[in-house]
Amino acid sequence: MHLGHTHPAPAALSADARRPDGARRALRIGLGGPVGSGKTATVAALCRALRDALSLAVVTNDIYTREDAEFLLREAVLPPERITAVETGACPHTAIRDDISANLEAVEDLEDAVGPLDLILVESGGDNLTATFSKGLVDAQIFVIDVAGGDDIPRKGGPGVTTADLLVVNKTDLAPHVGSDLARMAADAKAQRGELPVVFQSLRGESGVADVAAWVRERLAAWTA
Amino acid sequence: MSRAALLVLADGRFPAGGHAHSGGAEAAVRAGRVTDAPSLEEFCRGRLHTAGLVAAALAAAAVLGADPGELDAAADARTPSPALRAAGRRLGRQLLRAARATWPSAELDAVARRFPKGTHQPVVLGLAARAAGLAPEDAAHCAVYESVSGPATATVRLLSLDPFDAAGVLARLAPELDRVADCAVEAARRAADEGADALPAASAPLLEVGAEWHAGWPVRLFAS
Numbered sequence: 001m002h003l004g005h006t007h008p009a010p011a012a013l014s015a016d017a018r019r020p021d022g023a024r025r026a027l028r029i030g031l032g033g034p035v036g037s038g039k040t041a042t043v044a045a046l047c048r049a050l051r052d053a054l055s056l057a058v059v060t061n062d063i064y065t066r067e068d069a070e071f072l073l074r075e076a077v078l079p080p081e082r083i084t085a086v087e088t089g090a091c092p093h094t095a096i097r098d099d100i101s102a103n104l105e106a107v108e109d110l111e112d113a114v115g116p117l118d119l120i121l122v123e124s125g126g127d128n129l130t131a132t133f134s135k136g137l138v139d140a141q142i143f144v145i146d147v148a149g150g151d152d153i154p155r156k157g158g159p160g161v162t163t164a165d166l167l168v169v170n171k172t173d174l175a176p177h178v179g180s181d182l183a184r185m186a187a188d189a190k191a192q193r194g195e196l197p198v199v200f201q202s203l204r205g206e207s208g209v210a211d212v213a214a215w216v217r218e219r220l221a222a223w224t225a
Numbered sequence: 226m227s228r229a230a231l232l233v234l235a236d237g238r239f240p241a242g243g244h245a246h247s248g249g250a251e252a253a254v255r256a257g258r259v260t261d262a263p264s265l266e267e268f269c270r271g272r273l274h275t276a277g278l279v280a281a282a283l284a285a286a287a288v289l290g291a292d293p294g295e296l297d298a299a300a301d302a303r304t305p306s307p308a309l310r311a312a313g314r315r316l317g318r319q320l321l322r323a324a325r326a327t328w329p330s331a332e333l334d335a336v337a338r339r340f341p342k343g344t345h346q347p348v349v350l351g352l353a354a355r356a357a358g359l360a361p362e363d364a365a366h367c368a369v370y371e372s373v374s375g376p377a378t379a380t381v382r383l384l385s386l387d388p389f390d391a392a393g394v395l396a397r398l399a400p401e402l403d404r405v406a407d408c409a410v411e412a413a414r415r416a417a418d419e420g421a422d423a424l425p426a427a428s429a430p431l432l433e434v435g436a437e438w439h440a441g442w443p444v445r446l447f448a449s
Contacts, residue, residue, distance in 0.1 A: 010337035013326045065444045087448035089245030090382050099240035101319035102448075 014104060014136035019111065026057070026117035027223040028107055029216060030096060030133035032160055033144035035126030038170040038203065040068045042144055043123050045209035046216065047077035054118040054220070057082040057110040059103060061095050063125040081114050092125030093132075100137040107137075119220060129158035140219050142212070146171040151180035154188035162192050166199060166215050173202040230357040233327070234350075235367045237374060242319030246312060247379035247447035248272065248372065252435030254383045262390040265380050269373040269398055273405055275429035277372030279303050280347035281409030282424045284368040285361035286416050287351025293336055293344055299421035300345035306433040308440035310345075312449035318343025324353035332356065361413055365406040373398055379447060 009020045019025050031039045040060075047056055056078060060068040062085055069085035072078065084106045088095040095103055107120050122138055124131060133141045143164035145153050148171055154161055161167060167189055175182050182200060189198045199211040233239065249272065253259040259268045283296050304310045321343065325333045333356050336344065343349075347368055354364035377391045409425070416423040436449060 010325070010334045011322070011341060013322060064446050087245050087445075089247070089379075089448060090446040091244055094244050098238065099242060099244055101240060101242045101322050102245060102315075104322065105315075105318065 012104075012108060014100070015139070023116065024224070026055075026107075026111060026115070026120045027140075027220050028120050028122060028138040029219065030122045030124065030138035030141040031144060032096065032124040032127065032131050032133060032141060032164070033168075034128065034146075034149055037126070037144045037146040037149060038168075039123050039126070039144045040071055041203055042142075042168065042170065042201075042209060042212065043121050044072055044075050044077045045203055046121060046213055047072070049209055049213040050119070050216065051078060055114075055116060057107075057114060057117050057120045058084070059106045059110070059120065059122045060085045061088050061092055061103070061123060061125040062086075063088060063090065063092050068123060068125075082110065084110055088125055092127045093130070096122070096124045096131065096133045096137060098134075100134045103137050118224075119216070129153070129156065129160050132159045132163060139223065140165040142166045142168055144168045144170055147175045147180040147182065147185070148178045151175075151182075151185050152188075154185050154192060157192045161189070164196070165219075166197050166212070167193060168212060169198065169200045171202060172200050173204050227358060230328075231354075231359055231363045231367065234353060234357060234359070234363075235370060237378065239323060241323040242316055243371070243375060245448045246316065246375060247383070247449065248276075248375035249432045249435050249439075249449075250376035250379040251383060251445060251447045252439040253376075253431075254380065255439075256435065258431075259376075259380060260384070262386065262394055265377060265386065265391065266394045266397065269376055269394060270401065271429055272372050272376060272432065273369060273398065273401060275427040276432060277369045277402075278405050278409055278425050278427050280350075280372055281365040281368035281406055282412045282416070283345065283347035284351035284354065284364035285410045285413035286421070286424060287348050288355045288359065288361040288364045289413055289417050290355075291413075291416065291421065293339070293348055293352065295421050296348045296351075297340070297344045299424055300348060303424075303426050303428065304345075304433075305428065306436045308449065309433060309436045312436070313345045313347075314343040315448075316343075316346040317349040320346055320349045320353060324349065324356060328353065328356040330356040361410050362406065365409040365413070366402065369402045369406045369409070373402070383446065 062068050066085045086102050141164050143160040351364045381388050381391050
């Protein structure tokens with residue numbers, strides 16, 4: 001394809017790996033999972049862990065407010081121009097799976113406005129266990145559940161738990177208080193996911209988001225290789 | 226032309242961003258103007274004969290080959306609310322993406338280059354119909370149907386309205402949709418000779434006022 005300066009290609013359609021100017025676009029990673037499982041907290045921790053080494057931006061998909069975007073702004077994890085909120089019309093899974101056009105615009109506009117970017121995190125609105133991201137929107141997805149939501153969630157499976165590229169079991173520090181059996185959750189996740197990775201995480205613990213950040217760095221290395 | 230192509234374009238699940246918009250229904254529900262199926266029907270009727278008619282004429286004119294820049298300016302002039310102009314452009318940009326992927330055409334690519342942040346949704350709807358090999362009548366029908374189906378499905382979510390009642394509202398409006406689409410096509414054909422000023426300029430002040438009010442809410446289910 002001709003990519004000269006006088007006739008730039010029109011805007012990208014979906015997951016095209018190159019931008020209209022021919023440059024490689026940022027890696028896009030989606031974070032989904034039930035309401036309250038710690039998606040926004042994980043995004044905030046990832047931004048703090050990666051922002052010194054990488055050029056980052058975040059798209060949030062709030063269900064009926066701008067609370068997630070405002071939390072990230074208040075916490076000042078990134079400059080405000082690197083955080084965009086998408087409105088989802090009461091249907092968070094539609095905006096990340098069935099009709100991804102608003103989210104595609106948000107990621108492309110971020111690259112236009114503050115790029116070049118290495119990584120864009122797309123956070124879904126809190127949803128149910130069937131919510132997954134379209135491959136037209138993200139290159140990899142993280143599904144975040146927490147121990148307080150019930151230790152039977154890995155056993156129940158569903159598309160998020162079963163197929164996400166990374167499953168994060170969050171708030172492990174709460175396990176003794178809510179009677180969740182971490183060993184059982186790990187065994188159930190293994191049975192559902194086979195070789196796909198699982199991270200048990202407590203953002204209040206010493207290692208915090210380190211394992212997830214390391215996984216993101218691996219994905220980025222593969223993307224830019 | 227293929228009649229089924231019209232079904233693809235008109236399908237509520239066509240991935241062009243419409244699901245996040247209520248067509249003014251969220252503001253009307255909050256204001257107490259839409260409370261049940263009969264008031265939804267009146268709301269839809271009002272929208273059909275104003276915003277629906279204008280959108281259908283713009284779409285039909287685009288199918289007939291009118292200049293998209295002239296139609297974009299005509300749409301701006303017929304949309305007093307800045308929030309509605311922004312929503313119309315955003316939806317146009319989203320529809321253009323979907324249409325380019327669905328019916329690849331040099332004409333659609335050229336429009337994407339010319340309007341990188343989007344032109345008004347009805348203009349893109351007409352260009353998409355043209356790329357799909359459809360007629361002005363098809364684009365007009367698609368536009369009038371969207372003008373009422375969006376608010377109807379949004380109201381099902383907003384009021385927990387019985388979905389069968391909402392479908393009944395749409396079915397009762399169908400003969401009126403046909404008549405408005407015919408008027409729109411007639412105007413678009415006139416505009417082909419006389420210019421965009423011949424396109425209808427019907428406006429619903431409460432829709433425009435409601436859109437500005439809605440845009441200022443901190444908490445809402447729909448983007449417009």
